[in-house]
Amino acid sequence: MIAASLNSALGRGGLLLMLxxxxxxxxxxxxxxxxxxxxxxxxxxxxxxxxxAGSVLAVIMMQRALITRDYSIAYIQQVGSGDTPVLYNIAAMWSALEGSILLWGVTLAGFTGAVAWRFRKRSDDELVGWALMVMFVVTAFFAVLSFGPADAFQAGVPVAPDFNGPGPNPLLQNHILVLFHPPILYLGYVGFTVPFAFAIAALVTGRLGEGWLMETRRWALFSWAFLSIGILLGGWWSYEVLGWSGVWAWDPVENASLLPWLTGTAYIHSVLVQERRGMLRVWNLSLLISTFALTILGTFLTRSGVINSVHAFGDGPVGSWLLGGFVVIAVVSLALIAWRGDRLRSPGSIDSPLSREGAFLANNVLFTVFAFIVLLGTVFPLLVEALQDRRTVVGAPYFDRLSMPIGIVMLFLMAIAPVLPWRKASQELLSTRLFWPAWCGVGALVFSVAVGATGWAPLVAFGLGGFAAGAALRQIVLATRRQGWRGFVGRANGGMVVHLGVIMIAVALAASNSFTHSATLELDTDGVVEWGSHTFALDSVTVETNAAESERVLKANVLLDGEQVYSPAMTTYLNQGITVGTPSVRTGLAKDVYLTLEPGAEPGDSTAVIRVFVKPMILWLWIGGLIMAVGTLLAAFPGSKRRRATDAVSAPIAVGGPPIVRDSEQLVTSDPVDDE
Structure with a gap:
């Protein structure tokens, strides 16, 4: 009990210090x-x-409580177990409501400390001061949550000396990705607090030009990158764990992570127009505020218990707190924008729809419409239940039917936008710049038909994917030819690398969703079953129990194509009496062969029923994600010939010297190939 009281007391002390x-x-x-x-x-x-420091102390005490099996704490009684492997025992901290709020709190406090360190020499600047104040308020809010409705250190009921907890949810202790997916996703969620705080500070101080954008560019970029990687890791986890062979099911909690990604992506593109031309100020502030507000809404959906999902948990009063925080953010932000409305007027306007500004605006409209579609489909069942007291479901067909045309138009814009100049493009200029990208699109389409692709939607996606990839490669080739290896560095050039990763993901999703084949096969030890150009033979059905006798794994050992043995399994977690399937996957560049074991097999049986999925191009999803991460790193570094954008409305944050005033039409933040 001494260790128990120490864990709880020091943990609460850390939270008190944080608050x-x-x-x-x-x-x-x-x-x-x-x-x-x-x-x-x-x-x-x-x-x-x-x-x-206080938040870190609280997390250390929680991890210590998990390691020492401190069952005097209610949360450890819920998720702790002496049978849980070490890595999953660490991840148990964020496997339920209270620990996930604690993880959010330490991440947020870490970002607040990082901002304070980054701007420590300019902490007397009012813009920095107000931004820090906003982050302090948000940090205090999550500290209050950890003290009250999501108390991770609350005392539990007395238990017997030999008590052994159930451990975390079985789905959260059978794949290593659970150790990385939530923290990385939280870095993306919480990271957007930084640009949001500076946006509010700009509204409060009236410094509404482009200065605050320059200070938060990398914070927004890296937050977007972490959110992107977190979403992809979630798809990988779903693919490897849930046994349905898919990566995205339009689950409400998946949608909750997609919503801020959509508005954040729109902001990262739209902000280029403001830095270059001083335009879209209200639009960019609205996107940034929406992105942060949607992270809070997503946390509400996940932690309030209002939805049923494999990802969701929590049914306590934390939901009303989060919903109240969301409302406060929306009301205060809109009030500040209305207050500063006259100072947010853009000095310029779009000269022609056929320009880079026009393409970015169209891109923003698409992302915003997409976000609205996803938001509507996600919250509509909640509204129906609240207003009519009946349950309804918005399924994948709704999202697929509405998202497909938007995705196709986005691919088209990804092909056109990189070659468009600022202000206005002539027909001759476009025909010259689009020549090789168009041929890349034709080549991709011909290749797709040659390998057997059918259907208008996937063929259009493949053709536009080749078109967009050609446009991105053209920009990269021009940049590297002029600057050598530095042609990869800078926002525009790094952005083209990110585009290549996104195109790979789009094409891989189109291929896997359109051309997946599946079958249920009954195998026995005396024969070979042929299906889909593959052969399957059952070698044996075996069972294993771990040393702690907490897991029983039933495996069907299948010889695939007469070569390696793959072992889809059914794992029973004996402490909880729950059985979950564990797929086995043969991964290749062209396709995956995905095997799952159907219920009914017993150890020593000579027969077993397996489900087989052949999934084209799945590996390219993860390769595309890696390329996106590399592109983000390249985009974070300034390209050559970059100049700071300032104007009379937004004095530079840097201390020393009077602000430089330029005509807002001359604001420049470009890489060398922006206008070729």
Whole structure:
């Protein structure tokens, strides 16, 4: 009990430090701004670091409680077990409601401390001060959640000395990705707090030009990258664990992660127009605020218990807190935009729809419509249940039918936008720049037909994928020919690498969704079954029990194509009495052969029923994600000939020297091949 009280006491102490430091830090900034006291403003970073230290202490104590099986804590009684392997025992912290809020809190406090460190020499700047204040308020909010409705250190009921907890959900302890997917996804979710905080600070201070965008560019870019990687890892986990052979099911919690990704992607594209031309200021602020608000809404959907999902958990009062936070964010943000409306007018306008500005605006409209479609399909069943007290389901056909045309138009824009100049494009210019990309599209279409692809939707996707890839490769070739290896560096050129990754993912999804074949096969040890140009033979049906006698694994050992043995299995977690399937996959560049074991087999049987899926191009999903990550890193570094954008409305944040004032039509943030 001494160790138990130590874990709980120090954990709560860490949360108290996080809460107190956040509140005092926010009050210090408000008082410093009110009194114009630079000394107070310079003290603010210290409170950010104290809050981060407190959150880290709380997490360390939670991990210590899990490792030592501290069953005096209710949360450890729920997710802890002496039979859980070490890695999954670490991941057990975020396997249920209270621990996931704790993970969010430490991530948020870490970002707050990082912002304080990054701007420590400019902490007396009001813009930085207000941004830190916003982050302090959000950090304090999650600290309150961890103290109240999501108390991870709440005392549990007394248990017997030989009590052994059930461990985390079986689906969260049978694949290593559970150790990485949630933290990386949270880095994306929480990371968008930084640009959101600077956006609110710009609205409060009236510095509404392009200066704050430059300060948050990399924060937004890396947050978007983490969110992208987290979503892809979630798809990989679904593919490897759930046994249905898919990567995306339009599950409400999957949609909750997609929503901020869509608005965040629109923002990352749209902000280029504001930096270059001083346009779309209200649009960019709205996108950024929407992205952050949707991360809170997604947390509400996941942690409130209002939806049933393999990803969702929690049915306590935390839902009302999160929904209230979402409403406050929306109301305050809209009020600030309305207050500053007259100062948000753009000095320029789009000269022609056939320009890079026009393409970015069309791109934004598509992403926004897509986000609305996903949001409507996700919350509609909740609205029906609340208003009519009946349950309804919005299934995959709704999302597939509406998302397919949007995806096709997006691929077309990815092909056109990179070759468009700013302001206006002539017909001769377009025909010259689109010549080789168009031929790449034709080549991709011919190749697709040659290998047997059919159906208008996948063929259009393949052709446009080749078209868009040709446009991206053209830009990269031009840049590398002029600058050597530095042609890969910079937002525009790195962005083209990201586009290549996205195109690979789009083509792989089109292929796997359109041309997956499946069959249910009954195998026996005396024969060979042929199906889909493959042969399957049952070698044996075996059972294994782990050393702790907590897991029983029934395997059907299948000889695939007379070569390697693959072993789809049914794993029974004896402490919980739950059985889950474990697929076995042969991965290849062209296709995967995906095997699952159907219920009914017993150890020593000479027959077994398996389900077989042949999935084209699945590996290219993960390759595309890797290329996106590389492209993001390249885009994070400034290209050559980059100049800072400033104007009379937004004085530079940098200390020293008067602001540089340029005509807003001359704002430049470009890479060398932007206008060729």
């Amino acid at each position: 107190a430091a956040s509140v005092i830090g926010a009050l210090t900034i408000v008082l410093g701004v009110w009194q114009k006291d630079r000394r107070l403003l310079k003290q603010a970073p210290r409170y950010a670091w104290l809050a981060a």
